[in-house]
Amino acid sequence: MTAHILHPLVRKLQTVFDLSEKEKEAVLTLPFLVRELKAGQDIVREQDRPSQCCVILDGFAFRYKIFDEGRRQILSFHIPGDIPDLQSLHLEVMDHSLATLVPTRVAFIPHHALQALLHAEPKIAGAFWREALIDASIFREWVGNIGRRPALARLAHVLCEIFTRIRALGLSDDHSFPLPVTQEELADAMGLSTVHVNRMMMELRAGGLIRTPRRAIIIENWEGLKEVGQFDPAYLHIRRSVL
Amino acid sequence: MTAHILHPLVRKLQTVFDLSEKEKEAVLTLPFLVRELKAGQDIVREQDRPSQCCVILDGFAFRYKIFDEGRRQILSFHIPGDIPDLQSLHLEVMDHSLATLVPTRVAFIPHHALQALLHAEPKIAGAFWREALIDASIFREWVGNIGRRPALARLAHVLCEIFTRIRALGLSDDHSFPLPVTQEELADAMGLSTVHVNRMMMELRAGGLIRTPRRAIIIENWEGLKEVGQFDPAYLHIRRSVL
DNA sequence: GGTTGATGATGATCTATGTTAGTGTTCTTG
DNA sequence: CAAGAACACTAACATAGATCATCATCAACC
Numbered sequence: 416m417t418a419h420i421l422h423p424l425v426r427k428l429q430t431v432f433d434l435s436e437k438e439k440e441a442v443l444t445l446p447f448l449v450r451e452l453k454a455g456q457d458i459v460r461e462q463d464r465p466s467q468c469c470v471i472l473d474g475f476a477f478r479y480k481i482f483d484e485g486r487r488q489i490l491s492f493h494i495p496g497d498i499p500d501l502q503s504l505h506l507e508v509m510d511h512s513l514a515t516l517v518p519t520r521v522a523f524i525p526h527h528a529l530q531a532l533l534h535a536e537p538k539i540a541g542a543f544w545r546e547a548l549i550d551a552s553i554f555r556e557w558v559g560n561i562g563r564r565p566a567l568a569r570l571a572h573v574l575c576e577i578f579t580r581i582r583a584l585g586l587s588d589d590h591s592f593p594l595p596v597t598q599e600e601l602a603d604a605m606g607l608s609t610v611h612v613n614r615m616m617m618e619l620r621a622g623g624l625i626r627t628p629r630r631a632i633i634i635e636n637w638e639g640l641k642e643v644g645q646f647d648p649a650y651l652h653i654r655r656s657v658l
Numbered sequence: 659m660t661a662h663i664l665h666p667l668v669r670k671l672q673t674v675f676d677l678s679e680k681e682k683e684a685v686l687t688l689p690f691l692v693r694e695l696k697a698g699q700d701i702v703r704e705q706d707r708p709s710q711c712c713v714i715l716d717g718f719a720f721r722y723k724i725f726d727e728g729r730r731q732i733l734s735f736h737i738p739g740d741i742p743d744l745q746s747l748h749l750e751v752m753d754h755s756l757a758t759l760v761p762t763r764v765a766f767i768p769h770h771a772l773q774a775l776l777h778a779e780p781k782i783a784g785a786f787w788r789e790a791l792i793d794a795s796i797f798r799e800w801v802g803n804i805g806r807r808p809a810l811a812r813l814a815h816v817l818c819e820i821f822t823r824i825r826a827l828g829l830s831d832d833h834s835f836p837l838p839v840t841q842e843e844l845a846d847a848m849g850l851s852t853v854h855v856n857r858m859m860m861e862l863r864a865g866g867l868i869r870t871p872r873r874a875i876i877i878e879n880w881e882g883l884k885e886v887g888q889f890d891p892a893y894l895h896i897r898r899s900v901l
Numbered sequence: 902g903g904t905t906g907a908t909g910a911t912g913a914t915c916t917a918t919g920t921t922a923g924t925g926t927t928c929t930t931g
Numbered sequence: 932c933a934a935g936a937a938c939a940c941t942a943a944c945a946t947a948g949a950t951c952a953t954c955a956t957c958a959a960c961c
Contacts, residue, residue, distance in 0.1 A: 482888065505788045544790070554794055563731045564726070565917075566917075598938075605805070606804065608919050609938095616939090629927090649705075649753055652751070841910095853950080
């Protein structure tokens with residue numbers, strides 16, 4: 416049961432909500448279709464009208480929007496267990512796109528199956544709603560991160576957030592984690608230029624806060640990084656027990 | 659019935675969802691407590707654990723967060739009919755604050771009454787969920803607005819958004835609307851300095867796009883303003899019929 | 902009805918970040 | 932294994948927007 420394909424979803428829900436065995440079971444018996452996607456592939460696009468939601472099983476994804484003249488804004492990063500397009504259950508038309516960052520395995524679950532689940536298990540409906548609200552909370556934090564923090568703090572904050580979310584899933588016990596993100600992608604997520612992200616990255620390294628081996632991050636000084644990024648995880652609304 | 663105190667809430671829900679008479683009735687019979695608040699007063703604060711939600715009946719409110727050294731980021735503006743702290747139904751602790759912009763009348767509805775309503779009227783639960791998702795969509799747009807648009811476009815976009823939301827409620831038939839917001843507040847909403855907001859405001863006026871009589875905005879050239887702000891209302895997910 | 906405080910409007914100056922134009926290194930792929 | 936693409940990194944220069952300081956206007960209030 417632990418090895419069930421949808422297990423990442425259950426694990427994720429448990430980081431924000433306490434599920435009973437029966438409820439876990441109900442989630443795990445959802446019908447789904449697995450697809451393996453290459454890196455940099457769109458999963459859904461702005462203006463699409465999806466009839467299913469996708470669960471990230473393995474890999475990384477991100478949401479984005481293209482502004483004038485091809486300026487891209489990355490809106491969020493997604494890790495295994497996330498359902499980044501859950502909103503399509505209630506909002507017909509996508510207002511942004513969703514793509515993979517690396518080769519990623521996703522499970523597609525038909526809307527009607529999810530609707531049925533939410534109907535049958537009101538507590539799970541609550542958990543999903545909660546998920547969506549946390550999503551919104553993260554966007555709020557990003558608004559402030561981009562609007563009111565200088566570049567160095569902005570970068571530190573993003574790294575703290577990703578690490579905290581990954582650790583809450585139990586995907587990192589020490590202080591290192593995969594970060595399959597290019598500096599260009601980081602720049603698009605933070606409203607900066609790639610050149611400046613590079614400079615800030617170097618500054619964090621020079622300060623002994625992080626190391627950046629190939630496609631990963633090792634946090635050398637967690638307290639220091641939190642300090643620089645003014646990071647307080649309250650906005651992630653993660654259950655105390657898994658934080 | 660039309661003059662019921664909670665009517666603004668019904669009117670608002672109808673901009674995003676089609677309500678039956680029975681459902682309207684269920685909303686209007688919610689128990690509530692009205693309070694008149696002065697300008698600049700907090701309604702709920704970060705870290706609070708509310709046991710009720712508030713509906714803006716009359717006036718304007720905004721959500722905000724204080725970052726390092728008192729730098730404030732305004733996260734959203736709220737108009738009559740909005741329930742800005744609906745999230746407290748599912749997220750115990752507030753991750754931001756909510757305050758009035760001008761003297762404002764709000765109705766407080768106990769969580770348990772809302773829970774009961776959502777249980778009794780699943781379609782209304784859907785409408786509320788939809789509301790919350792639209793909220794998130796607006797935050798996403800703001801992330802991009804702040805991250806990827808220059809100051810002039812950013813300002814134009816914010817004005818377009820507020821106007822569109824106000825007009826969807828039927829609170830403005832021509833092209834003028836109340837905007838009881840100081841340039842400082844606009845600055846905090848857009849991640850700019852007040853001085854620069856002032857300059858951009860003057861530029862919009864000089865371009866014949868808007869006029870700004872006391873505490874209000876008159877849009878002189880709607881198409882032009884949309885153009886400058888790259889405004890596409892799709893992200894507001896407003897029903898076609900009221901747009 | 903004058904005083905006070907908030908807000909809007911300016912100008913001079915400074916700086917964080919953007920832009921452009923590269924170089925070198927590593928990964929992919931034929 | 933060679934060739935090409937991504938990607939990280941660097942430097943010189945450009946600029947949007949921040950800061951600081953001042954003054955004008957207007958509303959609120961004793």
